[in-house]
Amino acid sequence: MPLTASVIDDLKKVAGRDNVITAPNDLRIFERDGSIEGAVPDAIALPSNTEQVAAVIKIAARHNIPIVPRGAGTGLSGGAVTIRGGIALQMTRMRRILEIDPVGQTALVEPGVVNQELSLAAAPHHLFYAPDPSSQKACTIGGNAAENSGGPHCLYYGVTTNHVLGMEVVLADGSVHWVSGDAADRIGLDLCGVLVGSEGTLCAITKIKVRLLRIPPSIATLLAAFPSIDTASQAVSAVIGRGIVPAALEMMDKVTVGAVEAHYHAGYPTDAGAVLLVEVDGVADSTRELMAAIRDVLSENQGYAMREAQTPAERDLLWAGRKGAIGALGRIKPNYYLHDGVVPRSKLPQVLSAVGEIGVHYKLPVANVFHAGDGNLHPNILFDLRDREVLQQVEEAGEEMLHAVVELGGALSGEHGIGLEKSAYMPWIFSPDDLEVMSRVKSALDPTGLLNPGKIFPDPERKKLPLAGRTGFAVEAKWW
Template sequence: MSSLTDDLIAVLGRDRVHDGVAHRSLYRKDASNMEGATSVVCLPRTTDEVRACVESANRHGVPFVARGSGTGLAGGAVPLDGEVVISLSRMTDIVSVDPVNRRAWVQPGVLNLDLSNQLQHLGVHFAPDPSSQQTCSIGGNVANNSGGPHCLAEGVTNAHVLAVKVVLPDGSVTVLGGDDPEPVGYDLRGVFVGSEGMLGIATEVCVKLTQNYPAVRTMLMDFADVSDGAATVSGIIAAGMVPAAIEMMDQLCLEAVEAYIHAGLPVESAAALLVEVVGLPHELEHQVERIVAIAHEHRVNDVRVAQDEAERQLLWKGRKSAFGAIANIEPDYYLHDTVVPRSKLPDVLEQIYEIARRHELQVLNVFHAGDGNLHPLLVYDARIPGTIERVHAAGREIVEASVAAGGALSGEHGIGLEKRDYMHLMFSDVDLAAQNALRCAFDPEMRANPGKVLPSPSSCAEINAIPKPEGAWI
C-alpha cells in the first residue's frame, strides 16, 4: 500500500504536499502558545482537492485538521498527534458577488479585510472585524464564529453566513444552508459555524455583505473610575441605543498605547470608552447627543469627537494596536477572552485586578464593552522561572470569575484546546453529551480535528452503540 504522503502527492502534486521538518514544525501550532505534531501538510486549491485529501486521510486512518491563517488563539488548529493538516490558505477566490442582494460566495482562504477591501467599490463590507482581520481568513472566521468591535450592532459571523459548501468527515460534499432564506430541515449551517473544524471542512462560504454606513461619528470618552465607564455602557444600551461599537481600554492599556502611537490618549484616566455611532444624519446626531448626556451623568472627564477621518483612524489605531504596544512593557502576553453580563463589568474587572495582583502579574484590559466581551491581557516575561505557572493559574481564575458572574467561557476566540477542560464550568455532563451527539452525527469516526472543544473522554463509541429501532423517524 502506498503511503499517505504518496497518495496526497498523487492528488496535489509534490509542490503542495509537505512532510519535511520545516513545514511540520510550522504547522504544529497556531497563534496560541500550544503545539502538537503533524505528519504531513497539504495545500488544496479546490473543493475536489479537499475532498481527495480527506479521502486519502480516511483511507490511511489518519485524522485531519483544517487550517486557515493560523491566527486562532485557542489552539483550535493545533494538530495533536500526527494529524494531516489541510491548509485552505491557497483557496483565495471570490467566486461570485450579488451586489443587489448583498452576498458573495468566497473560498475559505480569502482574508477577512481583503474581502471588504475588494468589495468596497460596491458600497459593502463583511461586518465581522476581528483584530486580526488583516491576516485571518473567512474560513477561520466560520470555524470560530469570530466577532470584532463592530459585531455589537451587526452580530458575529453566524449572522453573516448564509450557506457553506462543505466536505464532510466521510468525504462527501454538500451545501449546508442555502442562498434561499428557509432551506428545509435543521439549520445545519447554524451549527457548522463555530464548530471549530470538527464537523467538516468549509470549501466555499456564502457570506452576507453589509451596506456601508452613510455617516460615522467616533468619540473617545474618559473616566476617573472604571465603574463610571461601565455604567455609561449600560446606560447607553438601556436607553435603547445599539452603537456600532463600544470599546473600553483601562489605564495601563491607555499608557502603553499612548507611548506607542502618540494619539493624545487620556493616560491619567482609569478608563476610556471608544464609541462609534453610524447611520443616517438625524439619527446619528440624536444618538451622539444622548450618549454624551449619559456619559455626563456618569462623570465623564472629557468627550473627544473625531473631527475627521484621519482622527477617527488614529483613535481606532489606538484600540487595534494594543497588542503591539504591550511589547514595550514585557516580552510576552497571554490574551484571554470571556463574556459577562454588561452590568457585571465593574465587578468582574475589579476581580481581575485582584487576581493579577495576587499572582504578581500585570494585567491590561482592552475589550468589547458593549457586549460584555472581556479581553484581559496578562503581560509577563516567560524567562523568569515560575511565571508561566502563575499566568495559567491567574487565567483559570479569570475564566472562573467570568462564568460565576453569569458569563461565558469565550466570546469570540472559541474553545479549541485552551478551554476544552473548562467546559464543565458552563455545561453539565448532560449538556456536553448533547453537544457530542451533534459531533458524532457529523463525524462518528471522530476524524475531523479530534480532541478539541469537548472535554475528554468524549467518544462516539458509546452512543454509536445505541440501536435504532424499527420505524424510528426518517
C-alpha cells in the same frame, strides 16, 4: 506519528508535489496559532480547490490520520494546533473572491480570503462585510466561520453566524455538501447554524456565501477618558441601560492604552484610567442625535476629554489602535494569555474588579481591552515565556478569572472559541447531558473523530500537563 511514505505520496498526488510539506524542521514553524500552546503537525497540505480538500480528507480517513483545518493561524484558543499530530489542512491558497452580487448584496468566497480584503473588494459597490475581528487584516473568512468570530462592530451587527448564508463543506468521509443557501431564513434543519462555530471539529469549509451590508452614510466615532475601569464600566452599563445600542462600544485600560499609543500615536489619553471608544452609524441626523445622547450619559458617569474623529483618517487611526491592541502588548511583555469570557453587561464592574484582584494576588500584570458593550472580556495576563517559573501562576490566574466570569452568570467565550485552551472548562457551564447531545452531533458527522481531535469537548484521556509543557517551541508536548 510520522506519516508513511505511501501516504505522503498519495497526498502529493492529489495536492501537487510542492503543496505538501513534510520537512520536520519546517513543520515546527507551524506548531502554534495566535495562542501560546503548540504541537507539531506530521504534514501540511495546501489544497487549491474543493476537490483537493475532499481528496486529502479521504486519504486521511483511509489511514485514520487526524485532520486540522487552518487559516491564517491568528486564532486565540489553540483551535488550529495539531495536538494529536496529523495533517494540517492549510486553506490560505484558496483565497479567491468568486462573486460579489451588488443587487442581492451577497458574496461567495473561498475560505482563505482575508476578512478585510472582502470589505475592500465590496467597497466600490458601497457594501461591506460587517464582522470585523481585530485581526481582520490577516485572519480569513474560513477561520471566522469556523470560530464564529466576533469583533467590535458585532455589538450592533451580530457575529459571523448572522452573516453566513450558506457554506460548501467537506465532511469527515470526504463527501462535499452545500448547507443552506441564499436566504437569511435557513430552510429545513439549520445545519449551517450547527457548522458555523464548530471549530473544525465537524467539517472543513470550502466555500462561504455571506451577506454584505450597505456602508452607512454617516459614522460618528467618539473617544472618551475615564478616571478608572470601574467608572468606565458604569458608563457602559448606563449607555446600554438607556436603550442605546451603538455600532461598537470598546474599552481599553491604562496599561493597554500606553502600549497602543507607543505604536499608533492615535491620540489616546495615556493618563486616563480607562478609555471608551464608541461608534454609531446610520443617517446623519440620527447619528448626531445618538452621539449627543451618548455624550450626556458618559459625562454623567465621569467621562471627560471626549473627542470625536473629525475625518475618516482620524477614525481609521482610532480603530487601528484598538484593533492592534493585543499585538501592542508585546511592548510590555513578550507573551499574553487570555480567556475571552463574557458576562451580562450589568456585571461588568464586578467582574473587572475580580480580574484586577486576581492579577494583584498572583503579582501578574493584566491588560484589559475588550468589547465592553457585549460584556465580552479580554483580560490579557502579561508574562515572558522565557521565564518558565511564572507559567504555573499564569495558568492558575487565567483559570480563576474565567471562573469568576462563570460565577457571575457568564460564559466561557464571547468569540475566540473553546478550542484547546478552554475545553477542560466546558463542564463548568454544561451538564453531562448537554455535553452528551453535542457529542452525539459530533459522532453523527464525524464518527471516527478525525476532524480536529481534542478541541471543544473535554477529553478525560488528555494528560494534565503544566502550561510549561504545552507551549511548543522546543518543548515536545506529549498530550496523550
